[in-house]
Amino acid sequence: MRLVNLTIRNFRGFGATGETIPLDGDLLLFFGPNGFGKTSLAEAIEWLFYGMTKRRQQGEGYSRSEYSNSFANIHGGTPTEVSATVEIAGRRALLSRKLGPGEASTTFVDGTPAAFSSINVSPIEAFYPVVAQHGLQTFIHSKPKDRRDAICAAFGLDELTALKNALDSARASFQRTPPRSVSDARRELAAQARTLAEIAETRDLARRWQLSPMQVKTAEDTQALLDAAKALTGAPCPTVDEALAKLRETRQQASRSVFDAGKLAPNDGKSAPLDAGMKAVADALTAVERTIAITAATTASTYKSAFLELWKAGLELSPSGDQCPMCEADTLTTAKREELSKRLAHNVDRMQKNDALVAAVAAVKARIASYRSHVREFGVDELAVEDLEQLRRLSRRNPTN
Template sequence: MTGEQVRLEWFEVRGFRAFGSETRRMDLTSNLVVIHAGNSQGKTSLAEAVEFLVTGRSSRRDLFGGAKAEYNESLRNAHLPADDPVWVAAGIRGKDGIVREVRRDLISDFSSAADCMSRLTVSGQEVSSLSILGIDTNEGAIAAPVLLQHTLRYVLSTEPKQRVTYFKALLALSDLDFLRERVRAQATDLERVSPGPGLLALQRLSRTQLAASATEIQQLAGEDRQTLRVGVEKALLAAGTSVLGSESESIEHLCGALEQAAQERNDRVFPLSDFSAALLTEMPVLPDISKYITEIRRADEVSAALLPVLTAVLRVPEVAHIDHPVDCPVCLTTDGLTPERIADIQTRLRDTTQLAAASSAAEKAVRDFRTRLQTWVDSVEGSIPSAAVWDETRELAAASAAASLSEDIPVLLTAALQHARGTAADARKVVDAAQKVDAAAARLNDLIHRRVDIPPTATLSLAEVQQSLSAFLNKVSGDEALTRLRTAVEPLLRTRLQSEGTQDLLHVLERLEELVEDQYAFQRRTAALQRLNRADRSLKKAIGAVLDDRFTTMSDAIMRWWGSIRPEELVGFAGVKRRAAGAIFVNLIAALQADTQADAVERDALGVFSDSQLNALGLSTFLARTELVQSPFVFLDDPIPGSDGDHRLTFCQNTLAGLLSSGMQVIVTTYDPKLAELAQTVNESWEPITYDLTLLNIAEGTEPAQTSDLFSNYMLQGEDGLNAPTAVGRRGACTAYRSAAERLAKQIIATNRTASGDSTTVADIEREASMLGNLIPLLAPFTLSPDEKGKWQVIPKVLNPGNHDDGAPSTIELKQIRGNLRQIAKAHRQKWGSTLIR
């Protein structure tokens, strides 16, 4: 290993799936790590923990069937409290040779349709991926370099259309697809651009007798807007000539002529709008004279009446400032006005100032009300349908127009006229009621002006006006006769006017500037759309060519790995190929030979491969993928099924060797003890690290124990015959477990003696007592629990019959012995740690 290689140095997991409350750490400082575990001991949980560390996801949820909700709370160990931390961490040595801690903490587990959430950190700094360490993940469900049983056949079992997505992501072709999607999206956006107001007006013109002129304008092209404008104006002037029968000097002249022609045509068509009542303005609110009423009732009525007279008296200069009695200028009484009397008048005038102000404000309010009332009355009179006041000439003209439209129209016209006249009569009732209110307002204003108290009979009321108005509005809204007339006439008028095109041509002329701008933009969009479509066709062809080239490379890699697993077979792999030269579907092709000299016959691999061959193909494809993306490590969970035992050796000798020789770090987990033994034995030169996973305590979780020692190897050998159905098969397990017990006993005795000051090796104990029966008395002083001595004594009682002609112990008994040995080894390892003599 060099400083330029990315490597996993250690791995740590807590609370993830089978891993519980105890933090478990594994040394991974070898290029090859072999991990053995029985079923349900946490082997797959370990692989998924690595996957979670790299991607933050679980491919199990993405690829398995079932509803998303079935994976709720599936990452956290089920026996952990809800607030207990869950994390996966690793020491990753980068290309710079520095080991950094990578850690992913679970923030929230899968919940219903919601994804899990996690936080990824490198040396304590939050990051989004591990690309900074040279670990790039692919797109799609299989993102991490971790082979699990549900990913083993993913590329085989998925639909061909989804398979091509997998291969494109694998072969770094997704960018090409993304570029093509962007090109097609741009083209779609251009196609979906809604026409502007100018082009909409032109579209309406195309539905008239001037359709040829509209088409001519639509086909116009110009290098710039001014050139295009000249062409549009020329075409519109020609269209105007065809409508009017005479040429126009300019666009402005044509607009005037068309407006006059349209008015003349409107006079000849049916005057439907004459039957509609115009909208009314809001009825005015009564004037507020409450303040005047209050002040007038507070003031003396006689004083209020005399107020103008007294005010006039004080305006006479000779009277306002007298210091002696003078004659009264009003009643001519001799010496009638004294200084005292003048002062009294002045005081009275000051007291009645508020009345004067209230009087003035009330008069103004009444005047304003009368003005608004008159305006409203004008709107009522103006709302009367024009047809209600037609003279005989106009009525005859309308009847003639109705008859020209349809034979049913005159009858509808008569009913509508009667309703219009009834509406006019109701409107006049409203006007009469309003005029009565206006007369009452005039009388009220006179009372206020004379400073007289307002009697109840002089109070204004709009009740009669509102009653008349309600009847009028009901008449207008309930005009069924007009509705029937409009329903019959409007389609006929629309058809006639549309076919003429006069109004539509005028509408186009009014939007000339917008039409030129819209047409210029349309030309540019059309040109751009043509370029985009050409680019799309070129990209499609290029993607197919690149796919073929990349598939050739991919196929070579798959064939090479296939050959490492299943060498010299007549059934082989022929490559990854596009179906019918398309870029949507991808097939995996098998090559079938009758003998080594015969030509191969190609078939779809899924249709002809056996189950074992499909597993090998899935593994080969996965390894090719890992190789092509240059992953620095690969994690293989049960790569060779136990049912395919014939290919254990080829996998260990050829496939593992190939991966290790390419510089890749390989971690293999398996429940097959023979595969684990072969993997480490065949590749011994790589100094593999081996582990055994056991789940002794559900709450604490799976425990990894490094087995790169004789005790662990003996325990591993015992797995092969543990479940054998025959006594002969189980005798091998008896021998292995007895050897493991003897080795462990020697290690414990040597370690304890050395710790007490008597340096002792396992070889020294071997010379003193080599058999288990002789070792147990030496071991007795060093047992760690009351029941350990009894467990040691029962081991030979159970295992010895298996080494003789007596019946071998049952599988249940062997599992009990295995469990005892594991617990004893765990206890002494916890006590002595690395000082336990190996």
């Protein structure tokens, strides 16, 4: 925004004439004896944009009554008004402020009551470019820090300074106690650095990732990883996704070159451990099937364990007599006691069979684990479907079937 001219009526030392003062220049100099209105002119600009002046604020801190009604000219002319033509965003506008009752004021834009913000003029206290004469002495005799703060305020740098201080504080806090995700990522990068150090294209990257603090250069490191992917796959890798896809494909090809299922044949008794393992697993599964059948038959003829446990505890509480420990009625006859005892005995038998079933399942797991260990002796991961089918044929007693 640029001030073009200023018109002052009945404000402070200015009367009702309302002469227009030109301000459209890169550097303006006002000079004259004391009492000729230099300070009033500066305060008129303050009042126009802020509705208050710094001197008035300071004076009211000492005596509100003494500084009351100090905006209007002492001779009482009306209206008390300050107007300025301003140039903003390529257009000119007339901004005005008129004093009302009780020193309230109203703002106008091109003669219509409106807030200055309606044309994107929003003066804020943090940006206060007016330094009037009465403030110069305070500025000169203030401490260096206070002078710096006053200059920052005059040039609108307070918000930038506050932002810089906040960023510095956040950076220091981040370095002291980084988020958990960042710490985890750093540990992962450091672990990968040992492998990357063996590749020429990522050797410098690995060195920086192992420093303390770690040095990560996103663009440079990404390009180094893409170059390494190109060297390992022998194909261009312009993006990270393409590099990952080509690396996975290359890894699968390497696995196939290590284990070619088509070249395997059962000889020298190498498939014997697999045959024995398969038979052991089958036998163990048969034992589980048999145990399940026995357990199921037993379960069908007994009460639920929790209900029988309740009766067991009741009989222990009432070892003799006809009184039922549940309802306290004389219904627990000798015949009833014998029936409950038989049911409890059957329940014990069922629990024992359940234990046998658990043991049989554990045996199957052990057999399967042993069989898998024999398979791993081939040293192969990520087998294709045709490789697994060939392995199944090798595991049978007659490989031709």
